[in-house]
Amino acid sequence: MTDNVRGTADGRFDKVRSLLAENIRSGVEVGASVAVDLHGEMVADLWGGYADAGRTKPWSADTIVNMWSSTKTVTALAALMLVDRGELDVFEPVATYWPEFAANGKEAVEVRHIMSHTSGVSGWNTPFSIEDMFDWEKSTSLLAAQAPWWEPGTASGYHASNMGHLIGEVVRRVSGKTLKEFVRTEIAEPLGADFQIGALPRDDHRVAEIIPFKTRAFDLSLLPPGSPMEKTFYGPEGNPNSANTLEWRRADLGAVNGHGNAKSMARILSAISLGGTVDGVRLLGPDTIDLIFQEQANGVDLVLGAPLRWGIGYGLPQPETVPSIPDDGRICFWGGWGGSMIIMHPDRGLTISYMMNKMSDGTIISSDVANTYISAIYDGLA
Template identity: 55%
Template sequence: MSTVAGFCADEFAEVRTVFTEQVESGAELGASLCVTVDGEAVVDLWGGYVDREQTTPWGADTLVNTFSITKTMAALSALLLVDRGELDVHEKVAHYWPEFAANGKADIEVRHLLSHTSGVSGWDAPIELHDIYDLEASTARLASQQPWWEPGTASGYHAINYGHLVGEVIRRITGRTLGKFFAEELAEPLGADFHIGTAAGLHERIADLVPPEMPEFDVSLLPQDSVMYKTLFQPMLEFPECNTAAWRQAQIGAVNGHGNARSIARVQSLISNGGVLGGRKFLSDKTIDLIFEQQSDGVDLAIMVPLRFGIGYGLPQPQTAPQVPDGRVCWWAGLGGAFVVNDLDNRVTFAYAMNRMAPGLIGSDRADAYLKATFAAVRG
């Protein structure tokens, strides 16, 4: 039977109990869980196995594809540039990236990209998954498209192209790709083992994803001109592909960041710890306040669930994420169950990453159990 390793402060003992139950019962295959308070880890747990055959234990430095947790790293990279005065979220995207003005997109603002309200939530067909590995070509395609709805009026989750859009703005300003900028400005200074474009030498530490049992679904029943269809099926994520070297090495800043709970919490605790970490101030209060400027609140056009977006993060939405507490809180989730929450009221960051994916686009029963135990301890 798999055991749980790591440490847990006494006041979070229930978190360890719940995590151990999920690992030992086999509900988890392999997973990691981390909670920071004031930027310091108070829970850092891992357990289970990296492979379906359960031959290799999940280790302290095991990495896994965290899917859309990657978007929070892209958003934070953009906020760094905002803080330095190099990027204005209320400026037109075309100010930084002139080609983006084509086909009715001249008035789209940077905040619309960061909050999934730009109208450009995916690619016009035909497009294959491999096509998006070519950053230059696939990003140029986005610049030439028409928006699929009126920008700024609603969110349509930028499921697979968020990093292409935000990353191109970053590249136009800095000359560096999102993966390179994130590594040099966030991951390396913070000592965080999180990668957008994971070098081949690290692949032996990556746990294999085990896709969820999905209900049989006839895609042809969806209207092919719907935002949902065009966003989620042009191209469609293919789970076996997500275990390949080509996928891992590509820079897909929406969905292929590789890390673990510790590295997610390390980077994201910049937000909950007031922009300061490791004795260095990365973000001002004014920049952090931008996250909480609500950009949309309603049923998302792409994934058809109620969402509230600030700039770069989701804001509390009890229908969709019932265990995310209210208050000055921002969060996001990765496909299959990975989760991050920044609770600024309590200077707490929660992070969870795993390899056995649950069905559903946001959260899982396991994530909910850990969130509930964590915030019961934090908020009493």
């Protein structure tokens, strides 16, 4: 144990432990967890700090936290599992499985487009509120009815808040299970992973409080009127404090309200790094994993305004945007608002996860804090 850091890690990750301890001491972090899975062994599982803004409740081994868009990595995994079973085809139109989605010029939008943020449907037409997202029937019906905001398949525009509704409705139509039910019964329970879309009432006592940033990455009032960027960020306008409400925790928001910690995320996403099977539980096969690395978009994202590369379901390394991820074979990743991050590196059997409750200022995709941990982990493995 180093100061306020608990858990285990072998000597290669002493620097990671020290960084976490210093960040908690200095106030850069309030509470956080970092995990590294290598060839199916959890070689680092560290946590520390506090689960509340008042620093009265220690972050413990079973603390879970809303991880914002890192949730999307599990939602994409759910869809890929159906692909692996032969029940879903990423090259088929979404309307094959969800006929209503063909409305308003979307009949040719393919499943891969909603999984790679290239569908043209990156948010909801306004007026639309966070509370509207909680109504599954209303929110998915509105997405099915609206027209794309750019020509599908031609560019990425980050599906910030609605990716879980788009993919989740396809999962529901194909499997007969809601997204949160599919994730619980087909992913979390078989793997013994402490993760859920939303959070059950019995877990409220161990959910860490989200501590908002002081400054946004964008001044929303300056976004180009009528642009996909403006439409997405106002449809709906994000509010970090919403994650601390019970209504948020009870909702099925596969883009933004997954609850877990670094260990549980590393456990789940190691399926990609380990060839599809974790401790005998098969989620994917090699051919399905190969789909992830088929580049779907490469350029400045129409919503985030940063250079991004997208595979099917996951981001692919882009040094200008996330400098800590090496250009070293097949790697996929994504992160969450405020700085959380999950990286899958199949060529090395490596999965890296970082989850926290204090959101870093001005973050778009990763944060300086996340990048220091990731760099230290790779340095330890060099």
